[in-house]
Amino acid sequence: MTVREEKAYSSTPLQPIMRQGTDWSLVILKVQRIIGRILLYAVLASGAVLFAIPLVWMVSTSLKPDGLVNNMPIVWIPPEIQWHNYVDAWNTSVPPFTTFYANTIFITVMNIIGLLVSSSLVAFGFARIRFWGRDGIFLLMIATMMLPKQVTFIPIYLFWAKIGLVNTFWPLIIPEWLTNGYNVFLLRQFFMSISTELDDAARIDGAGWFTIYSRILIPLTKPAIGVIAIQAFAWNWNNYFDPLIYLNEPSKLTVAVALRLFQTQQSAHIPETMAMTVVALIPVLLVFYIAQARFIQGIVISGVKG
């Protein structure tokens, strides 16, 4: 690694400038660098303001009394900060949010494991093995994503009801364990951007497909695996429709469903809703932060900077 970096730094792409005189070119380089940095941070910061507004607004709203929610212009800092909104919201529902979190964590963790295993296997099959009907089946898989859920969920519900699994976590977990087109397609793209020469070499050595899958492709596509884990977490954590449809008992609900139980026609409870939305967002952001640090390291493109 170190060798490569050194090499990148010592290479001399700017030689034409250097010829004009060492001091001068160094100054230009430095100024360029500084301007570049300033521009970079300016763009980053202004973008971040746009993208951070939701969080700021949600936190602000969660600390307000109900009566200030609709004020315009927005009251960003409420005169009396209502920390108790968080405690109230957590505890007023029975069962308390602890139960909803336990349910959601269970489902989400199960599904991440299932999705990672199944989608990488299936994607490997599509990306690496030549088998009968492969391209047709792949297109079929993509096609299944093109029919709106609104016309298919009732037959699927019927299936789960007939085998008696409504009001269990099963209808939420099993489909994820059997993968979906989105994740398979994504991983297939990453697998396909890795040269087949490695497979061929391994096969000459007598390695089977499973070895190539587990020993070569998986280690080389760690970032993609990380992406799938992050997205699977966020998707399952926030999934509203399926838990709404399949779970009946209050003690089985997930966080996403419970969040909508503050608001009814008679009671708005926006601050409480926002408080719990903020709390529900934290795990998603934490997982993202940790996973991106783990799977998507800093700069690898040594050439693009400066």
Next chain:
Amino acid sequence: MQKSKLSRRDFLRTSALASVGLALVACAPAATTAPAASGGAAAAPAADVTTIRWMSRASAEENPIIQKHMDEVFSAKNPNIKVSIEPAPEGFEQKLLAQMVAGTAVDIFEAWGNIFFNWTERDLLLDIQSMVDRDLKDEQVKDYNDFQWQGLQMQGKRIGMPKYINVMTVTVNKDLFEKYGVDLPPEDGKWTHDDYAVMAQKLTEGARKAGNENQWGGWKPAWSWDRFWNTVYMFGGGIVDQKYGTKCLMDTKESQAGFQWMYDRIWKDNTFAQPGEIEKKWGDDALAPGFVAFIEDGTYPIGRDKKLGDAKVNWDMRHVPTGPTGKRSVLGTTDAWSITKQTKHPEEAWKVLSYLAGTDFQDAITVGLQGLIPVQKSRIANFITTVRKVRPSLEKVRLETIDELLKWNYAEDGFWFKKQQAAFDLINPALSKVFEVGDVGPEYLAELTAKVNASQA
């Protein structure tokens, strides 16, 4: 690479392991199924206990209290029935329809007019008329308000029992009236739409003179399918010729005058706020931040008094003014509880349903917990005292208005075409064009009449 030879066996073994894992996990949730919703002091276990599943729209806060009440009070009286609440947030219609297709629908659910109408058309709701005739005394039936009792009879079937009362009044922000030196509407309701327009005008002018560009006289959701027609009625017009009729009346002179009145307030004088100027959906969202001095909207502020209290809005309620014909009309909603047709326990479900619409539950939960108006006329006086005890801020609010409103009997449940949804699908976008966007006048609604008539053929 010593493992390389094992490739396929390896794979098979792994997948076998995975499926065992899957099977193991299968047991986990199944095991947690056992301790179901056995909360509360369980009723004396009877030999045959029927569980009635109730899909409730109440909030996370309220549901547990309601569950407890049903366990402790209802099941004590009816030891053979246990009620189990299943919360139903947004999207519950899809869930319930899926359940109905699968034959596993809850026994009781709650909804409102247009859902009931469409579902009655598909014969999805139990006709409870015979049970009502058998079990309810005449005076009990007469104690319900006409607009609800009649409204819940759809296409010849009685499809539900009223849940609570929500009627439209003029809710005023007294401080703003005082600030701009405008008289409050009279308590006895003796005022007209001309007075109404002048009041909105004065309030708006007052705000402008005070340098407040972001304040208007009033707010009325004329763009909403259930709120636009009452002005038309008061002007002597109509939407459809009769209940479940087919002839659209939006083009008559009277109807057009009613539409014009609303259109002018919103788009000509702008003394009523435009939807884009403030909040579109809820009146109290406009009232709480002081955007408007009054709203013509439902009785939600009673249940949401804390919000208005937080915002320090000093509010009160008045009758809507009469129209040029001397007629007064507002929406009274038909929110109700209903029994699904496929229930396996119609008798037990009816027991629960009649309990919910009975006085005990109405006093304890509808009024005591939710601050809603009970469905029995005889309970209104009691409601006023009870709700003031639970919510002291209502001491200053003239709740007697509601009592009078129900006695004067001017609440209605709206218009019903024979093919209501077909008419809705045409009228809704037009309403939004006239009142929400404002780029066409009420004549657009008159031009629509022929199309609406055609949709009923």
Next chain:
Amino acid sequence: MATQISVRPASSAGPTRKSSQRRRDNIAGFLFISPWIIQFVFLISAAMIVSLGISFGETDLFNGYKFVGLANYVRMWHDELFWKSLRVTAYYTFVLVPAGIVISLGIALLMNQKVKFVGLWRTLYYLPSVVQGVAVALLWGYVLNPRFGLLNAGLKVIGIQGPKWLFSETWAVPSFIIMGLWGAGGAMLLYLAGLQGIPTPLYEAAEIDGANSWNRFIHITIPMLTPTIYFNLLLNIIGSFQVFTSAQIMTDGGPNNATLTQVLYLYHMGFVNFQFGYASALAWALFVIIMVFTVLVMRSGNSWVHYEGDLKK
């Protein structure tokens, strides 16, 4: 990196070994994709066939089924609202998808720089794509409010009188496009992962050849990212054509059907009007429309998507 061994392909073996190898590959292939096959056979296929069957009939799902042949599809042809919803959906898709790709790729490139606290920046940009439910609807209500909204306040600063956004038939769809773009951080993640996979030696070689950073971007970064771009393009087309939840929550198709997306329309036809036959026909029409664009993109993909490990090579 392992040294690149130039291998003789397995095809050098005799014909019998070749066919037995092919059979084994067939078996292995199906074993690998078996999870999805199970899902398809047990869950998806039946649901799809049922809905296709329903699309040729009249049913409210409860009171019988009457076969009407292609009547629902003929009706669609004459249905103004179908065409309107198609225009709304296409407008939304064909602006949002390319704009989304450019913006999320741009963010990803920024986030791939040597920046202090890069993890925090990334998290911040990712945030909007995972905010859910009630919060989104409320927040956008305040951002897009014509009079007080943050967006128009911002425009005022640069001297522009902002439009009425969700309260205008013209600006309602652009409002949804803006909302969609705000979630660009979700796709940023994919590009970041894609950038990880570009081998550094490629850049080094180019640098030695004197390529400047723009050239390196055009000739290395972009080609190497084409599999990810291709994925985003296809999946966003598939997803955007089915836009539903935001339109349902924010406007329910209004004002005057200006945001009546196709799925919102078919949802309304099914779950409100109980015309599930027509709703299914609308869904299958959408299926065909998406399929046409998907196939077009897939066809074009052969000429611009670059796979290092393409089996077809």
